[in-house]
Amino acid sequence: MNSVFSDRPLFYHHMEWVLMHPRFGFLMMGLIALSFSHNRLLATALFIFFSFELGLRFAIMLNKRRTNPYRSSLNQKIDALFLVLDLIGIASLLITIFNIPLDAENIAAARLLRAVYLLRTLRMFRYIDLQSAMYSPTYGMLISLIILMSFFAEDTMMWIIIIFFSVELAIRFLIMRNIKFETKRDKVSEWFYWTVDLVATIVMIPAFAFIPYGGALRMLRLIRLLRPWMVILRNLKDVMREGQFMQEINLIVLLLGVLSIGGGVIGHFTMADFDYDQNGHLNPEDKGMLAPIWFAFRLFTDPGNVIYYPDNTEIAFISVLAVILGVFIFAFFIGIGASIVSGLMAKLRNERLNITNHMVMLGWSAVSPFILSQLKIISERSFSKLKLVILHNSEHMPEELIEHTWVSYRWGNLEEVASLQRVNLAHARQAIISIPEGHSSAENLALATFSLIAIRKVNPDIYLNYATPGMAHPHLNSHQHMLQIGWDTQSFYNKPTVVHSQADVRANMFRNILIYRDFDQVMERLMIPERTEESSLQISEWGGRLDHVDGAIHLFLPDNSASMETTTLAARLLVRGATLLALVDEAGQAHPLYKLNQLKLPLNIPSMLGIAINANALNAEAYYTVKRLNHLPLPEQVLDTSSIRPASHGKTLNLLITGWIGSLPLLLQRLLSEFEQIKVTLIDDLSPDEREEQLSYLRRRFDETPGANGRISAEIIHWDFSDMNFLRPYVLGADRILLSRPLHLATAAYASIATVLSHLVTIVREQNGSPDIFPVMENREQARLLQQELERFDFPMEIHVTVPDEFYGTYLAHTSFHMYASENEGSYELQRVLRHIIDDMMGDVGDSDEMNLLALEVKQELPEDAEALFATLLNQGYVWIGYRLQESFIWSDPVQDAIRKIFPREEDFSCLRQFQIILNPFGNPVSRHSWTQYRQEVVELIVIGQSSPD
DSSP states (O other): OOOGGGOHHHHHHHHHHHHTSHHHHHHHHHHHHHHTSOOHHHHHHHHHHHHHHHHHHHHHHHHHTTSTTGGGSHHHHHHHHHHHHHHHHHHTTHHHHTTOOOOOTTOHHHHHHHHHHGGGGGGGGGGSOHHHHTTSHHHHHHHHHHHHHHTTOOHHHHHHHHHHHHHHHHHHHHHHHTOOOSSHHHHHHHHHHHHHHHHHHHHHSGGGTTSTTHHHHHHGGGGGGHHHHHHHHHHHHHHHHHHTOHHHHHHHHHHHHHHHHHHHHHHHHHOTTSOTTOSSSOOHHHHSSHHHHHHHHHHHHOTTOSOSSOSSHHHHHHHHHHHHHHHHHHHHHHHHHHHHHHHHHHHHHTSOOOOOSOEEEESOOTTHHHHHHHHHHHHHHTTOOOOEEEEESOSSOOGGGTTOTTEEEEESOTTOHHHHHHTTGGGOSEEEEEOOSSOOHHHHHHHHHHHHHHHHHHOTTOEEEEEESSOOOOSSTTOSSTTOOTTOSSSTTOSOEEEEEHHHHHHHHHHHHTTSTTHHHHHHHHHOOSSTTOOEEEEEEEEEEEEEETTEEEEEOTTSSOEEEHHHHHHHHHHTTOEEEEEEOTTSOEEEGGGGGGSOSSEEEEEEEEEESSHHHHHHHHHHHHHHSTTSOOOOOOOOOTTEEEOOOOSEEEEEEESOOTTHHHHHHHHTTTOSEEEEEEEEOOOHHHHHHHHHHHHHHHTTSTTHHHHEEEEEEEOOSOOGGGGHHHHTTOSEEEEOOOTTOOSOHHHHHHHHHHHHHHHHHHTTOOOEEEEBOSSHHHHHHHHHHHHTSOOSSOBOOBOHHHHHHHHHHHHHHHHHHOOSHHHHHHHHHHHHHHHHHTTOSTTOOOOEEEEEEEOSOOOSOHHHHHHHHHHTTEEEEEEEESSOOOOOOHHHHHHHHHSOOOOOOSSGGGGGEEESTTSSHHHHHHHHTTGGGEEEEEEEEOSSOO
């Protein structure tokens, strides 16, 4: 049985998963603690284990260097630094293994050797987000504590501190070299602090103890401690000013003063023989004025009362009255103090973040929770510690953020420079701008445009990704972009700015699932698969060329040392775990494999597109196949594919919709490319005036497409969602049925949809119909509950539960993360090509519609030879990327199961439909079995092709 260990890309993937897991970090810290014991046998075992782990890290580092952006990233430099430190730390184990004596404590060399022995403890820094930690107030306090300890530390402890600061200086040097500072002042300030720390570290070394004022130079480090205190004092001053507490405080202080002095004066003249200083006897101080005043002050301010037992009734009365008044006065103090502290903490929670190279989300909308969950998944899949900061206009954090502890939250005005600086936008790599729902098109445009101006003011070069509820088309014929700025004559605003229209994506999704019902699930898997070992769309560097060799089209290696015919190459790659889809030219145009014969050759190929576990796997497998397997031709075998045909849907669509579907005009216009005639019946609880208004709106929108009004007939009918027999005549003859939220239903829309579905299934069965039914849910939890219920029963019609906001969130998160991960222009251009290819697959790039997601129905068992089947389908104009099984596929691989249990990271599929879908079937050991063992269960082949390949 093929396992994880025999699949090199999957092996690297899982090993990186394990080595980057927090549990492995705790394990390593435990082993490091054990290594300080002077047991030679244990030290030998740990030396072997640490050496093996170091070798794995080095191999993973070399593997990641094949593709951008790792080669030029800060992560590579920090990884290289820790590899060197790890090597020295592991070598120090030889001291124990060979029992090297370290008795000469006064010899400098022996001390240095003992210090090197401690370097292995620095491994724990590998599991910490150093960039963020080093600029946090908590870290500043820790540094201050270590500096204070250094003044009395000796011998080994001193060397530990020296090594700590040396490594910290090296890491800060790498980080600051890669930071784009907001102002020149910030840059000078940070390098000044670094220089001070460097000098302070040097004078700590015993060899430089002769330097005068070394202790004072070390104290200079404490300057960094002033920064967090300055933040606290500044915010305290703001709270005092904003709360206008000074008048209340002055009034209470004056009142206390009047009562104390007044009480003291009255006591002085009415009870001259009282022991005011409470020392047990009368003395000259009791006859003065100060002692009675001080006694009165203590009566008001001491809740325990200074009188142990009153001498007379007057003292008892005055004491009780003073305590009551005092408690009342200080209740004011406590209330004001609590308000000040509460305001201060709120200010500190909203203080500027000391964070770099992060992602920012500006605003909050209904799709934001889906974006967050998908960003978390793709971040874990790529082993990157994504740092996300959200800036919203509400002080109260959205409830959906509570479970996302990895996200930082700030509030403020999204168009104010001061608020944008609060999330350190100047040091961010990428920003998502969520335009809220419920606004007009004009308001959406205004919000997006002004936020663009504010953002570019703070960070001119940041990558921006806008999520707008409406359309994203330009608003002037002379404009090429929705957010083009007319006064820009210097290309200042000509920076990466992507605008994603929710209406557009929603219409595209519905259009595609009405043609191929699994479109949304397959596309989500291709963008961000939930399971860690699953494959997805990848774009990888190549650098070779495409040319004719003996009448066939060959792809050459970057060094021209070997080449391979493209069909043979793609077929070989399939069974090696990578599905090659297209080759990309220097202009960024992707050419699918089935259209290569239309190209003018030779052609340089800087990158390639495929489906694999990661970009390195695509690159490495393609290189290996061309280099090592070019002498092995594809077996000449003509397969009979007469039983494999595109799914037919006819030329007429009868669409029934219950509830309200957003972007309906756009959806119907795009369905015209697949159907000659469309009849749509919309059933909702609309008033007569609303129905007439919506019909007029639909007809106006249809006029935008020539001939649309003649090909689309629309009818809107009132229904209160209770009389289920009302549906019977409309269900009869329907091809597709969309069940969505009623327009005027404010709550429990999912319950209404499930109720309609439960009656609809009965009506369809009684009428012997077979429409595809699409319940449209608001979140995946609702959808999964409905799927689990439907899976218990057998019925003839197809019910496909879909969550449009989840699809849009995946689409937006995919683009956002790859913009964030692009650390240079070349890497960004690669991801830009990938984004346009995804748009092409969704049918959203105008005239260029070369790559569509299609399904081929399978009527008999498929041949065993997957390479021959791939080549046959490619010659027919399809790139085979996966299939759907009749039943859910669940297979257990011992290695993968063990890794998941010991080092858990990913969730399983949240949509039950995904268990039937297999993409890139040879991409991991588990999915391979779906082909070798369950080939007879395949009912659909999933392919990339043109809508009319013939």
